[in-house]
Amino acid sequence: MNPQIQKLLGKNGEWLASTGPESAVVVSSRVRLARNLADFPFMTKAGRSQRAELHRLCREQLLSMTSPRPFFYIDMEKTDQVDRQLLVERHLISKQHASGDGSRGVAVSDDEAFSIMVNEEDHIRLQVIRSGLQLRECWREADTLDNALGQHLRYAFSDRFGFLTACPTNLGTGMRVSVMLHLPALKLAGEIEKVFVAAKDMHLAVRGLFGEGTEAIGDFYQISNQTTLGRSEEEILAEFVDVILPRLIAAELSARSVLEQERPLMLDDKIGRAVGLLRNARLLSSEEALFGLSHLRLGVAMGRVANLTMPTINRIFLTTQPGHFQRTLGQSLDGDARKAARASYVRQLMTPSGG
Amino acid sequence: MKCDRCNKPATIHFTEIRDGKSLELHLCGECAAKSGYVQQAHLTMNEMLNEFVKAKAGMSNRDELVCPDCGMKWQEFKDTGLLGCPKDYEVFSDQLRGVIENAQNGATHHTGKTPAATMALEDSVKLRQAELSRLKKDLTQALERESYEVAATLRDQIKALEAALPPSR
Numbered sequence: 387m388n389p390q391i392q393k394l395l396g397k398n399g400e401w402l403a404s405t406g407p408e409s410a411v412v413v414s415s416r417v418r419l420a421r422n423l424a425d426f427p428f429m430t431k432a433g434r435s436q437r438a439e440l441h442r443l444c445r446e447q448l449l450s451m452t453s454p455r456p457f458f459y460i461d462m463e464k465t466d467q468v469d470r471q472l473l474v475e476r477h478l479i480s481k482q483h484a485s486g487d488g489s490r491g492v493a494v495s496d497d498e499a500f501s502i503m504v505n506e507e508d509h510i511r512l513q514v515i516r517s518g519l520q521l522r523e524c525w526r527e528a529d530t531l532d533n534a535l536g537q538h539l540r541y542a543f544s545d546r547f548g549f550l551t552a553c554p555t556n557l558g559t560g561m562r563v564s565v566m567l568h569l570p571a572l573k574l575a576g577e578i579e580k581v582f583v584a585a586k587d588m589h590l591a592v593r594g595l596f597g598e599g600t601e602a603i604g605d606f607y608q609i610s611n612q613t614t615l616g617r618s619e620e621e622i623l624a625e626f627v628d629v630i631l632p633r634l635i636a637a638e639l640s641a642r643s644v645l646e647q648e649r650p651l652m653l654d655d656k657i658g659r660a661v662g663l664l665r666n667a668r669l670l671s672s673e674e675a676l677f678g679l680s681h682l683r684l685g686v687a688m689g690r691v692a693n694l695t696m697p698t699i700n701r702i703f704l705t706t707q708p709g710h711f712q713r714t715l716g717q718s719l720d721g722d723a724r725k726a727a728r729a730s731y732v733r734q735l736m737t738p739s740g741g
Numbered sequence: 742m743k744c745d746r747c748n749k750p751a752t753i754h755f756t757e758i759r760d761g762k763s764l765e766l767h768l769c770g771e772c773a774a775k776s777g778y779v780q781q782a783h784l785t786m787n788e789m790l791n792e793f794v795k796a797k798a799g800m801s802n803r804d805e806l807v808c809p810d811c812g813m814k815w816q817e818f819k820d821t822g823l824l825g826c827p828k829d830y831e832v833f834s835d836q837l838r839g840v841i842e843n844a845q846n847g848a849t850h851h852t853g854k855t856p857a858a859t860m861a862l863e864d865s866v867k868l869r870q871a872e873l874s875r876l877k878k879d880l881t882q883a884l885e886r887e888s889y890e891v892a893a894t895l896r897d898q899i900k901a902l903e904a905a906l907p908p909s910r
Contacts, residue, residue, distance in 0.1 A: 431811040431825035541856045542827035548851025550827045555844045559853040616848025
């Protein structure tokens with residue numbers, strides 16, 4: 387195991403701190419920028435040696451840039467499968483970056499507030515992630531990092547199209563703004579479809595927990611902008627922060643108070659069952675754990691669960707993911723043995739004295 | 742990622758929990774629709790692009806265009822949705838116009854950040870930083886010489902310059 391990845395294991399990481407604004411509904415905020423170097427083909431047409439050269443060049447510039455916080459660099463080819471999975475679960479790299487091949491890597495800040503993938507779909511994918519609703523803070527830091535890198539790397543850019551990207555869907559700003567929302571009350575109230583329809587109307591993408599190509603597990607939804615061209619970074623941000631998110635947060639909170647007033651039994655039943663599941667299950671899959679944690683999080687956010695805090699829930703949330711769990715356990719178990727170990731681990735964290 | 746059933750790119754991803762076991766499925770839109778996992782497969786980016794290109798039939802001559810820099814053919818883009826190099830945006834500009842407008846909700850021009858601006862900003866910061874360190878060196882020397890009047894002037898200049906610089910990161 388990579389010693390630097392091992393250091394991450396003991397912590398929750400910046401985005402799971404649950405200390406940011408609006409964290410009852412907004413789990414985390416993220417701003418991602420896509421950049422390519424002008425003098426190289428995009429990844430699809432980069433041969434082995436060009437890939438290696440790109441990686442060397444970007445890595446060198448990354449390591450010498452002025453960074454707002456300390457960071458380290460991981461060579462993906464020298465990283466084993468479990469460590470890659472762990473990085474995906476911590477949202478530091480994409481699934482694609484984990485499962486891809488060829489020369490590639492990622493720079494990760496010690497506090498996991500930023501990560502910069504090299505040789506993913508684009509040469510550089512820079513992301514800044516924060517707990518709660520902090521999109522403008524994410525953008526400020528992403529902008530600073532981008533400037534620091536752009537000082538020595540010549541980016542592919544055209545006056546008309548902006549930053550040139552491998553896929554035209556990222557063209558222009560190359561900026562993808564996303565928030566991870568926890569919308570259990572809208573789901574329980576049967577209103578979640580309305581959110582999807584509204585999101586589509588506003589040209590937003592709705593995805594699952596781990597981004598592109600993953601489904602929504604446990605009422606966690608990632609909402610992001612679909613268009614990157616024609617509006618400035620500030621305009622894209624302003625729409626999110628001033629228009630879209632206040633509406634979504636208000637909708638979820640009002641769904642929560644309606645449940646509280648009109649269907650308190652049903653609400654407490656859901657929360658109670660989640661507590662029961664996590665405290666008493668003897669065989670627990672990671673998906674089941676997530677479903678339980680979703681309602682538990684709702685209960686804690688609404689003050690209907692005693693003796694449990696958001697950081698504990700986040701801790702369970704992260705450490706029951708397959709890669710983390712395998713590392714926490716220190717061995718690889720299969721099938722029921724793994725589920726049994728997970729159940730006993732969660733039970734331990736859920737007991738008031740241990741959690 | 743390829744579809745589990747055929748070789749097309751997988752666009753729909755499931756984790757199915759059956760008898761307490763989780764099963765990951767990666768399917769293309771067609772196979773997902775065939776298996777009844779989705780009622781009506783949403784058009785993927787690629788399919789959308791294909792549809793668009795088909796709609797503008799009679800482009801066979803354009804289809805033979807090859808980028809002199811990276812060797813990319815238009816057909817390859819239609820298959821993967823990814824371009825080969827920055828120059829492709831010029832080489833295939835005619836074909837891409839509609840694709841971009843479609844994907845970007847009608848937008849055609851960038852209005853955000855430019856790297857030139859950031860370079861210029863960084864350069865001016867660097868220049869000012871160099872100037873600052875020169876002034877500081879002069880100040881030390883002036884103090885050593887006990888030329889306090891010169892030192893006072895230098896100190897004011899340093900203050901003004903430090904105020905003009907963005908806060909250090």
